[in-house]
Amino acid sequence: xxxxxxxxxxxxxxxxxxxxxxxxxxxxxxxxxxxxxxxxxxxxxxxxxxxxxxxxxxxxxxxxxxxxxxxxxxxxxxxxxxxxxxxxxxxxxxxxxxxxxxxxxxxxxxxxxxxxxxxxxxxxxxxxxxxxxxxxxxxxxxxxxxxxxxxxxxxxxxxxxxxxxxxxxxxxxxxxxxxxxxxxxxxxxxxxxxxxxxxxxxxxxxxxxxxxxxxxxxxxxxxxxxxxxxxxxxxxxxxxxxxxxxxxxxxxxxxxxxxxxxxxxxxxxxxxxxxxxxxxxxxxxxxxxxxxxxxxxxxxxxxxxxxxxxxxxxxxxxxxxx
Amino acid sequence: xxxxxxxxxxxxxxxxxxxxxxxxxxxxxxxxxxxxxxxxxxxxxxxxxxxxxxxxxxxxxxxxxxxxxxxxxxxxxxxxxxxxxxxxxxxxxxxxxxxxxxxxxxxxxxxxxxxxxxxxxxxxxxxxxxxxxxxxxxxxxxxxxxxxxxxxxxxxxxxxxxxxxxxxxxxxxxxxxxxxxxxxxxxxxxxxxxxxxxxxxxxxxxxxxxxxxxxxxxxxxxxxxxxxxxxxxxxxxxxxxxxxxxxxxxxxxxxxxxxxxxxxxxxxxxxxxxxxxxxxxxxxxxxxxxxxxxxxxxxxxxxxxxxxxxxxxxxxxxxxxxxxxxxxxxxxxxxxxxxxxxxxxxxxxxxxxxxxxxxxxxxxxxxxxxxxxxxxxxxxxxxxxxxxxxxxxxxxxxxxxxxxxxxxxxxxxxxxxxxxxxxxxxxxxxxxxxxxxxxxxxxxxxxxxxxxxxx
Numbered sequence: 001x002x003x004x005x006x007x008x009x010x011x012x013x014x015x016x017x018x019x020x021x022x023x024x025x026x027x028x029x030x031x032x033x034x035x036x037x038x039x040x041x042x043x044x045x046x047x048x049x050x051x052x053x054x055x056x057x058x059x060x061x062x063x064x065x066x067x068x069x070x071x072x073x074x075x076x077x078x079x080x081x082x083x084x085x086x087x088x089x090x091x092x093x094x095x096x097x098x099x100x101x102x103x104x105x106x107x108x109x110x111x112x113x114x115x116x117x118x119x120x121x122x123x124x125x126x127x128x129x130x131x132x133x134x135x136x137x138x139x140x141x142x143x144x145x146x147x148x149x150x151x152x153x154x155x156x157x158x159x160x161x162x163x164x165x166x167x168x169x170x171x172x173x174x175x176x177x178x179x180x181x182x183x184x185x186x187x188x189x190x191x192x193x194x195x196x197x198x199x200x201x202x203x204x205x206x207x208x209x210x211x212x213x214x215x216x217x218x219x220x221x222x223x224x225x226x227x228x229x230x231x232x233x234x235x236x237x238x239x240x241x242x243x244x245x246x247x248x249x250x251x252x253x254x255x256x257x258x259x260x261x262x263x264x265x266x267x268x269x270x271x272x273x274x275x276x277x278x279x280x281x282x283x284x285x286x287x288x289x290x291x292x293x294x295x296x297x298x299x300x301x302x303x304x305x306x307x308x309x310x311x312x313x314x315x316x317x318x319x320x321x322x
Numbered sequence: 323x324x325x326x327x328x329x330x331x332x333x334x335x336x337x338x339x340x341x342x343x344x345x346x347x348x349x350x351x352x353x354x355x356x357x358x359x360x361x362x363x364x365x366x367x368x369x370x371x372x373x374x375x376x377x378x379x380x381x382x383x384x385x386x387x388x389x390x391x392x393x394x395x396x397x398x399x400x401x402x403x404x405x406x407x408x409x410x411x412x413x414x415x416x417x418x419x420x421x422x423x424x425x426x427x428x429x430x431x432x433x434x435x436x437x438x439x440x441x442x443x444x445x446x447x448x449x450x451x452x453x454x455x456x457x458x459x460x461x462x463x464x465x466x467x468x469x470x471x472x473x474x475x476x477x478x479x480x481x482x483x484x485x486x487x488x489x490x491x492x493x494x495x496x497x498x499x500x501x502x503x504x505x506x507x508x509x510x511x512x513x514x515x516x517x518x519x520x521x522x523x524x525x526x527x528x529x530x531x532x533x534x535x536x537x538x539x540x541x542x543x544x545x546x547x548x549x550x551x552x553x554x555x556x557x558x559x560x561x562x563x564x565x566x567x568x569x570x571x572x573x574x575x576x577x578x579x580x581x582x583x584x585x586x587x588x589x590x591x592x593x594x595x596x597x598x599x600x601x602x603x604x605x606x607x608x609x610x611x612x613x614x615x616x617x618x619x620x621x622x623x624x625x626x627x628x629x630x631x632x633x634x635x636x637x638x639x640x641x642x643x644x645x646x647x648x649x650x651x652x653x654x655x656x657x658x659x660x661x662x663x664x665x666x667x668x669x670x671x672x673x674x675x676x677x678x679x680x681x682x683x684x685x686x687x688x689x690x691x692x693x694x695x696x697x698x699x700x701x702x703x704x705x706x707x708x709x710x711x712x713x714x715x716x717x718x719x720x721x722x723x724x725x726x727x728x729x730x731x732x733x734x735x736x737x738x739x740x741x742x743x744x745x746x747x748x749x750x751x752x753x754x755x756x757x758x759x760x761x762x763x764x765x766x767x768x769x770x771x772x773x774x775x776x777x
Contacts, residue, residue, distance in 0.1 A: 073430035074409035075642050088774055093767060159576035181579050181751050267520040269579050271748035271755075287522075288737050289405055289430060 106255035121206030139200035183273035364394030371680035439653035465639035470689035475621035492621030506595035514573035524746030525739030536628035561757035622721030633727035667703035674704035
């Protein structure tokens with residue numbers, strides 16, 4: 001680590017009774033004062049952003065934590081209830097179901113949602129022509145409003161022989177399957193929708209990362225007789241591991257907060273098969289008007305996400321450096 | 323330098339405060355003597371005839387009540403956004419809500435006591451106590467009914483004819499409904515009996531069906547606390563009946579995971595033979611969605627020995643943040659728009675004439691919000707303007723005189739319905755579901771909800 005120049009000067013000229021040392025001290029003190037002035041000026045320029053960010057982002061977060069220990073009807077002043085909201089939450093048998101469902105969704109999402117965009121990106125990057133069209137097609141689902149996309153998928157998943165997917169499967173003498181009407185198939189069906197709608201962004205990011213991989217590494221691997229599979233395994237993936245690990249973390253956080261798909265497509269059904277933690281928060285707050293319990297669950301979810309992120313970053317610290 | 327930094331910081335803080343203060347100022351141009359009330363119930367812009375009638379009524383009301391300005395809102399009741407809008411100061415002054423909402427709104431203190439204002443109305447004392455019992459608490463009055471309804475069977479007369487059934491003789495028992503449904507599916511390939519199970523509608527229907535078997539959803543224990551009461555024969559019979567239609571007869575179709583709006587769309591499209599709803603309440607939406615009035619049939623709520631049906635209402639309440647002047651203005655508007663046409667024959671005739679001229683449904687048979695005698699007096703007054711095929715409602719209307727009206731659960735109704743949705747979904751999506759086991763599980767969950775709501 002290199003030391004700041006003024007600090008080096010200060011140490012070198014600090015002999016007692018040395019006139020040059022006093023001058024140097026004064027210079028050093030002046031520089032420190034200058035730095036403080038610069039910092040104060042920077043703080044002033046930063047202040048509007050801090051005020052806005054604090055008011056609209058941090059303050060609501062702090063309020064949420066406070067609200068999780070209160071009961072309110074949003075009309076009269078809230079009153080403290082201690083840990084009662086958390087006790088009520090843990091007495092709700094649906095909490096365990098929702099937590100398991102959310103983990104199940106997250107697991108399935110990673111299983112499908114991690115490799116699919118990566119494979120797509122590698123394939124698109126290998127295209128000699130039509131790359132722009134392929135990138136556009138890959139990103140297209142992202143620009144469709146989520147609720148519209150989800151409602152479209154609801155039509156695709158229509159049960160019986162008239163459903164779009166069942167009609168196609170019928171050509172191969174398969175089905176019809178109940179998709180969203182089945183407690184077993186409902187969650188995997190939602191994962192397909194979530195992957196379809198979210199993969200485009202990951203594909204673009206992977207493509208950008210792929211563009212940064214040196215062609216010389218591939219040429220060297222080719223000269224060494226490496227197959228396509230070995231080139232991907234030994235060149236592409238190691239070069240992209242930083243991006244892959246960050247996207248994986250974002251995907252875990254996003255999947256643990258899944259809401260739109262179960263809310264619009266199944267309302268948590270059938271028989272609670274797709275109830276998620278966020279759907280529970282939504283119901284507590286906006287269906288039952290119990291904001292205290294809703295924020296208590298929000299706080300718990302936030303804590304889980306923080307812990308998951310911290311553990312993940314610690315575990316992957318050594319792998320993510322290229 | 324420190325002083326300069328402080329001055330800069332001070333200026334920045336002052337700017338931030340000033341901008342905040344500016345945002346909190348009153349809107350320019352507002353007449354301080356005018357009371358402005360926002361009222362729910364304005365028809366949507368797409369329903370031009372109804373909207374024109376509403377606007378004409380607003381103009382007449384403002385002329386009769388100088389100093390009051392009425393701003394209509396076509397946003398329907400949404401429990402999900404109401405509390406936030408109330409806290410943010412953008413909730414309407416006058417709320418129009420289903421009868422399931424008042425208990426929780428009153429309990430949370432989100433609606434105003436309007437006892438002093440409604441006491442001034444001539445017709446208040448004559449309002450039907452069957453509905454008013456849910457809107458009063460000792461001397462406090464929290465709302466008045468706009469309309470009242472009861473569960474019944476809604477059916478497609480054209481599909482009945484195609485299936486070889488008499489559209490003037492709808493089924494009256496659940497066993498008959500099962501036989502009719504099987505025949506409809508067999509002869510027409512359509513859904514014989516449709517069911518809704520999401521957004522609390524599954525629990526709502528389980529409640530209504532259980533009443534027809536003589537059951538109850540909750541009951542008061544010896545200590546006065548409410549406990550679950552549905553884990554017995556009536557609810558079990560309902561669940562088994564659903565299983566028979568779904569898995570033995572295959573007359574319910576494949577899509578059993580929808581809410582009322584989804585079922586209405588299917589019904590309007592002619593894909594569903596029968597389902598349970600509030601026939602008078604549903605009819606205007608059915609017509610507005612393009613349904614053929616001639617195909618609309620309303621039958622009695624099918625029974626299994628109890629001769630009872632779930633009753634509901636649309637009620638008008640005033641937001642808790644309303645000032646005294648706003649409460650007074652809101653109650654005046656309630657009287658003008660909702661009560662007088664049901665109480666004063668002359669006004670009823672005028673309103674019906676205007677509605678009929680605009681092509682709106684007039685004469686849909688409903689449960690009276692005043693006495694039966696008053697209802698008949700009003701019906702006689704508007705007889706010349708009736709444009710609804712009233713004869714299609716005859717089986718439903720005849721049943722209203724014989725059934726007992728059972729209210730929805732008085733504690734945590736929406737939470738109970740939400741807890742029962744998965745139960746209904748389970749029997750309709752899983753052929754191996756055990757109704758008795760599901761009922762026992764749901765009983766535990768509902769008891770927890772009731773305990774939490776009464777603690």
